[in-house]
Amino acid sequence: MRKLLRVDMAKGTCITEDVDKQYPNAGGRSLTSAIIAAEVNPHSHALGASNKIVIAPGLLSGTSCVNSGRLSIGAKSPLTGTIKESNVGGTAALYLGKMQIAGIVIENLPAQGSLFSLLVKTDGAELMPADDLKGLGNYDLVEKLKEKYSDRVSIISIGPSGENRLSSATVAVTDPDGRPCRHAGRGGIGAVMGSKGLKAIIVDPADAPGVTIHDRAAFKNASKFLKNMLVESEYTAPKTGEYAKYGMNLIMDPVNDLGALPSYNYRQGQFEGVSKINGKALYNTIKERGGKYNHSGCSTCIIQCSNVYVDMEGKYVTSSLEYETLFALGSNCGIDDLDALAQMDRLCDDYGIDTMETGCAIAVAMEGGVKSFGDANGAIELIKEIGKCSPMGRILGSGTEVTGKAYGVVRVPVVKGQSMAGYDPRVIKGLGVTYATSTMGADHTAGFAAVFSETDRDPKGKARMSRDSQNLMGFIDTIGICFAVTDVAKQDNGGVESMANMVNATYGWKKTMKDYIELGKNVLAMEKEFNEKAGFTAKDNRLPEFMRTEKVSPNNTVFDVSYDEIDEVFEQ
C-alpha cells in the first residue's frame, strides 16, 4: 500500500491512509496539487487553519532510477496566493519512497506559540513538543537532531524565518552529507510550516520495505537507457561533464553572452563582474581551496552538479552555490565577490529563506536607496536583518513585491508576487511567457522555454513553446526526476519516454507517452482551477509594466510576445 500520512496539528494525531483510494496513481506534484486543490479553500489565508502542506516524493523516488530524488512540497503560497509546488532534492524523497509513503499532509493549527517535530518511521509517525528547537538556525537544528536520532535520517526543517512566517521562508532538506542545504525555496512554504508550528520532520528509513517493482526487467532496460543518455552527454556525464565541473553555474556565461543576465535590478543584461562569479571562477576557487565540485546534493544523482564552497582556510562555508543564487544576490545586486556570495548563501540556508527572492528583494531595496548596488557588506547586513527578524528583515523576508511597496519602487520584477529567475524575459522570451503564465508566479523551472541562441529573442512561437514545456514539467515533477535531466533527456530522443517506461514498469501500468503528457497537462489544469477560484485570471498572466516599456541593454529589446497570443495558447 502506498501510504498517505495525515498529521493533524490541532489534535496531535498521525493517521495513515491508502493514498490510492482518494488520489489514485498520484505522486509528487500530481499528488500535492490534487490534495491542495481538493482540500484547501482557495480563498483561505495561506497561514490560517484551512491551508495544508503536502510533502510527496515523485512516483520514481525510492527506485534505483538515476536522479529520481526530488520531493514536491505543496500548499497555498503566502507569497503568491496561488497554489504552489516547490521542488527540492536531498535525501528525503528517496527515503519516503522506500518507506512507501506517497505523501505527508500537515493539517490545522496547534495552540498558538507551540512548536513540534514529527518523527516519521516505517511503522508509524509521532508528533513531539520541540520547544528546545525554537529559534534554531537550520545548521544547529540539524546537528542537534542528528545527535538525537542518527546520521542516517533525513531532516526536513525550517529556520527562524519559517517560524516567523516570512513569505519567502523555505523548507530545508538534508543532502547526502546530512547538511540542511537543499531548499524548497520558492513561494514561502516554510512560512506555512511555521504557521503549523512544525519545526522539523525526521524521516527515519530504517526497515523501509523499498519500492515494489512490478516489471523488473522492463524497469532495468528503461533505467539503463536513461542512465546511458546522461553518461554519454558532455553536460551530464558523471565526473567529467560540464555540470560536474561547474555545477548549475555553468549557465552564467551563456546567459551573460546572450545579454540576459539580470544585473542591477534587471537594468542590464550583462554584468561587468561576470568573470569573477561565473562557472569557471567558482570551479577554480573551489579547486584551489580544496572544496568540492562534482558533489552529490540529491540521492541517486549521477550528474553531481552540487559543490561545497570553502573559505581560504579550506573551512566549509556552504553547499551548494548555484546559478540562481549567484545571479540574484550577485549580478542583480551588482556584487562580484564570490566569498561574500557564499556567506550570503550560507546565511539564507541557515535562516531558511529563499536566495532568489531575497536577492531580488535586496536589489529592489538598493533601487529604493537602502544600500548601494555592489555593496557586498551591505547586502550581508541586510540578510542578517532577516535573521534577526527586525522590521527591515521582515520587509525583505516578505519578498520582492512587499519590498517594492515599502520603498515605493516602480521597477519590481515579479509576477503574481514572486520574483523572476536569472533570465531576463526581454531576451529569453520563452521564459518570459513561463514567468507570466506559470501557475506558481514567475518560475523558471515551471517550463524552461529557452534554447540559448538568438532565436530566444524572437517572440514568435514562444507561447506555444512555454506551454508545451510547462505540460512536460507537470509530468517530470510528478515522477520525481531532476529538472536538469531534461536538459539532455528529451521527448524527441527517447529520454522522456524512458522515464514513462520506468513508471509503467514500477506500477504495472500501460500508459503511453501521450497519456503522461496528458497527465502533466491535467496537473496544470488542476492548479489553474485552484488559482481561478482564488481569483486569478488571464489578466494576472502579465509581466510588470517596465518589461514591456524599458529596453534592456545590450540587445535593447523589450518583452513583446503578445498577450493575446499568450492567452489564446494557454486556453487550449
Added chain:
Amino acid sequence: MRKLLRVDMAKGTCITEDVDKQYPNAGGRSLTSAIIAAEVNPHSHALGASNKIVIAPGLLSGTSCVNSGRLSIGAKSPLTGTIKESNVGGTAALYLGKMQIAGIVIENLPAQGSLFSLLVKTDGAELMPADDLKGLGNYDLVEKLKEKYSDRVSIISIGPSGENRLSSATVAVTDPDGRPCRHAGRGGIGAVMGSKGLKAIIVDPADAPGVTIHDRAAFKNASKFLKNMLVESEYTAPKTGEYAKYGMNLIMDPVNDLGALPSYNYRQGQFEGVSKINGKALYNTIKERGGKYNHSGCSTCIIQCSNVYVDMEGKYVTSSLEYETLFALGSNCGIDDLDALAQMDRLCDDYGIDTMETGCAIAVAMEGGVKSFGDANGAIELIKEIGKCSPMGRILGSGTEVTGKAYGVVRVPVVKGQSMAGYDPRVIKGLGVTYATSTMGADHTAGFAAVFSETDRDPKGKARMSRDSQNLMGFIDTIGICFAVTDVAKQDNGGVESMANMVNATYGWKKTMKDYIELGKNVLAMEKEFNEKAGFTAKDNRLPEFMRTEKVSPNNTVFDVSYDEIDEVFEQ
C-alpha cells in the same frame, strides 16, 4: 469655459483645455474617474510615469449651495491597485469651482529627486522648484506657504509620507482656518503625488469669476429647499444639531450599542472603554478646555461637524477628531485615551498618512506582537516611526495588508488591500457588501448601507441596498455634496432631487432624477471597467476569510450575505 488644467511634470508645462470638449458635463468623481479610466493604463504601476492624478471640484462646488465644498482626487491607487476617488473637504473645491477650473490633471514624472509646487491662479498656473519644502510636515509647510502667498489661498499638499511614496499617504487640503487638517485619506493618493514630485498646490482664488448660474431663480428655490431640510433636522441643524455638538463621533455610541464597533483588531464588536472616547466624551472635553465644536471644516458647510481639539492648557492639538480616526486608532487598538488619540491624529495629519489605514495597520501589528493592545504610548511611537520613515514606519505606512504580510498575521481586515471602516461587517451587513464590492476597496463612504437597527444583521436584501446606495454616491460624489448630507436629504424626501435641480439650474440642463442616478451608475461602471482591465473580478469582491468563519461578540454573528447574491445583484 470650464477649464481643465493639465500639468506635465516631465516638461514642466501647464496647459488649459476646455473640459467639456473631451469630458462633457463631467465634474467631481465623474471627471476624475473618466480621465483615469480613459488615460491611465490599468496595468501600469501606480507610482510610474503612466499614472495621473486628477483633482476635481464637484459640479456644485463654487456655488452657494450648502455643503458643496467637496473635492474629488482620483488616480490609480498604489494601495489597492484599483481606480480611486478619494474625497476631501476644506476650501479648495469652493475656490476651484469659483475659478471655473473643473479639474487639474498631474501627468508624467519629473527628474528623479526633484520637487515642485504648483501655483494655480485664475489667469494661469505655474510650476516652481520647491527644494526648500522637502521633508516638511503639512503644518510647517502650510505656515511657510501662507507667509509667502497669503492667508486667502487654499493649499493642497503632501507631508513626508507622500514624499516617501508610502501607500497610505494622504493629500491634505487646508480648512477654512487655513490648517492642513482635511485629508483625502484613502488609497494612497499622497504617494502618487509624491511620485510626481509635487509637494503642494497653492490655489489662489483672487479675481475668480465665480460659477455662472443659468437659472438663478430655480437654483435659489432648490438651494433653499435643501438648506431648510438640513436646518430642520435634529442631526444637521446648524449650531444645535447633533453633528454640531458631537461631530461625526456622534455615531460611536449607536455603533457600539449594535455591537459593530471594531475593537482589538475586529475581535469584538463592543469596546469597554467606549465612554471615554465617544461623542459625549469628546464634546465634554472640548467644551471644558475651550476648544471648538460646531466648527467648519469645509467651505459652505452649515452642519459644522468639525471640531478643534485642544490640550489641557487650551492649546491647539488637532482638527478635526472624527469617528473613523477614533475607532481605528482607538477601540480597534484597545486605546481609550482621547488626548493620546488627538496626538496621533495630529501626527498623522502632519506626516500626511491615513488615520484609518494606520489605525488598522497598528492593530494588526499589535496582533503580530509588535506592541500590546491598549498601549497608547506604543501606538504614538509607531506613528512616529512612520514620520521617520524607518523600516517599521515603512511597513505600517504601506498599509494594513503589508503589515499583515510582514508579521504573518491571518486576521487582516482589508478588501482589495484597503482597510475596513468603523462598522463590523458581521453586524452591519449592508456595509459588508459595500466593503466587498466597492470599486475602491473596503470603503464606507462608497455606499453607506446601514440603518442602525437590528435589521442591519439580517443578510436579506443587503446586496441590493448596498448597490443602490453606491449608485447614489456616484452622483453625490460627482456634484461635490458632503456625504453627511445624505443622512438627512434622501431620495424619498425630495432632498436628493433638490440637488439634481440645482445642477440643472446651474448648467441649464433638463435631466431627470432618473438620469442622475443613471449617471451615478455609469461612474461606477466606468470604474469597474478600469478595475476589470487591471485584473479584478467578482472573486475579488470578497471579505477576508475570518469574517465568514469567526463570530464577533456580542452578537456572535458572521458575515453571511451570499456571494452568489452579491455577484448577481452587482451584475445588473
